[in-house]
Amino acid sequence: MSVYQSAPTPESSAIIAKDFDFWYGDFHALTGLDVNIARNKITAFIGPSGCGKSTFLRCMNRMNDLIEGTHVSGSMSLDGNNIYAPGVDPVDLRRRVGMIFQQPNPFPKSIYENVAFGPRLQGVTSKSDLDDIVEESLKRANLWKEVSNQLSKDGLALSGGQQQRLCIARVLAVQPDVLLMDEPCSAIDPTSVQKVEDLMAELAPEMTIIIVTHSMQQAARISDYTAFFLQEVAGEPATLIEYGQTDAIFTSPMDRRTEDYITGRFG
Numbered sequence: 324m325s326v327y328q329s330a331p332t333p334e335s336s337a338i339i340a341k342d343f344d345f346w347y348g349d350f351h352a353l354t355g356l357d358v359n360i361a362r363n364k365i366t367a368f369i370g371p372s373g374c375g376k377s378t379f380l381r382c383m384n385r386m387n388d389l390i391e392g393t394h395v396s397g398s399m400s401l402d403g404n405n406i407y408a409p410g411v412d413p414v415d416l417r418r419r420v421g422m423i424f425q426q427p428n429p430f431p432k433s434i435y436e437n438v439a440f441g442p443r444l445q446g447v448t449s450k451s452d453l454d455d456i457v458e459e460s461l462k463r464a465n466l467w468k469e470v471s472n473q474l475s476k477d478g479l480a481l482s483g484g485q486q487q488r489l490c491i492a493r494v495l496a497v498q499p500d501v502l503l504m505d506e507p508c509s510a511i512d513p514t515s516v517q518k519v520e521d522l523m524a525e526l527a528p529e530m531t532i533i534i535v536t537h538s539m540q541q542a543a544r545i546s547d548y549t550a551f552f553l554q555e556v557a558g559e560p561a562t563l564i565e566y567g568q569t570d571a572i573f574t575s576p577m578d579r580r581t582e583d584y585i586t587g588r589f590g
């Protein structure tokens with residue numbers, strides 16, 4: 324049984340997972356997840372390595388569909404619609420639920436083309452419209468000031484932290500409702516971490532953000548809600564141990580395993 328402390332209500336949630344399980348082939352990776360993800364807030368997923376944080380994150384835009392032999396049970400909805408229902412187009416879902424990875428992965432194209440790529444695919448052809456989208460997206464990603472006079476430069480020539488913000492701009496250009504961030508700061512320098520955290524705080528009022536992080540400090544600093552996952556027995560599925568408002572989880576966890584993890588006793 325998971326423990327909940329002032330967790331989001333269904334009415335205030337963008338994503339709702341109910342009795343959700345996930346398998347990689349025969350390996351039952353996640354079980355019994357009941358999680359409401361608050362709309363336009365930042366939610367952090369924490370837990371030791373291998374407890375299924377990334378797996379659960381990737382369920383939210385069906386990225387795991389790309390891995391052969393995976394399947395799910397239970398339900399997962401976005402704005403009230405089951406994302407695993409027949410007829411849902413995963414490509415369209417991934418536009419609405421964008422993803423940022425641990426390693427920045429810009430295309431080997433110019434900064435401009437990286438950001439214009441998605442809107443072009445969506446049918447935007449006007450040069451001035453694309454110019455506007457590129458500028459706006461780079462501004463929202465806190466990168467515009469650094470690159471506005473070098474938009475034709477190769478995205479891969481930027482620093483790691485700049486590349487990560489370019490990837491964020493690329494996702495923002497297609498106007499997602501949800502941003503999934505899988506350890507987005509673990510491969511970038513501290514100054515860039517600060518910039519990414521600042522931009523998350525700026526985006527959150529209009530976007531639902533979920534971040535997987537190994538940094539307790541980062542989870543405590545930036546998130547509104549925190550979910551703690553654990554795989555207690557090797558080979559057995561992981562599950563949600565405790566979930567709720569970040570302040571409550573960090574200052575008065577109700578489950579001993581949460582307390583042990585956040586105080587650094589394991590993991």
Ligand SMILES: Nc1ncnc2c1ncn2[C@@H]1O[C@H](COP(=O)(O)OP(=O)(O)OP(=O)(O)O)[C@@H](O)[C@H]1O
Pocket residue numbers: 347350352370371372373374375376377378379390
């Ligand atoms: N593509 C895959 N095929 C089979 N098993 C996988 C695959 N990806 C992950 N797993 C397994 O699923 C479990 C959960 O992994 P996952 O990467 O989701 O955990 P995590 O909590 O995000 O870990 P970390 O913090 O190390 O990134 C692990 O046992 C892992 O070995």
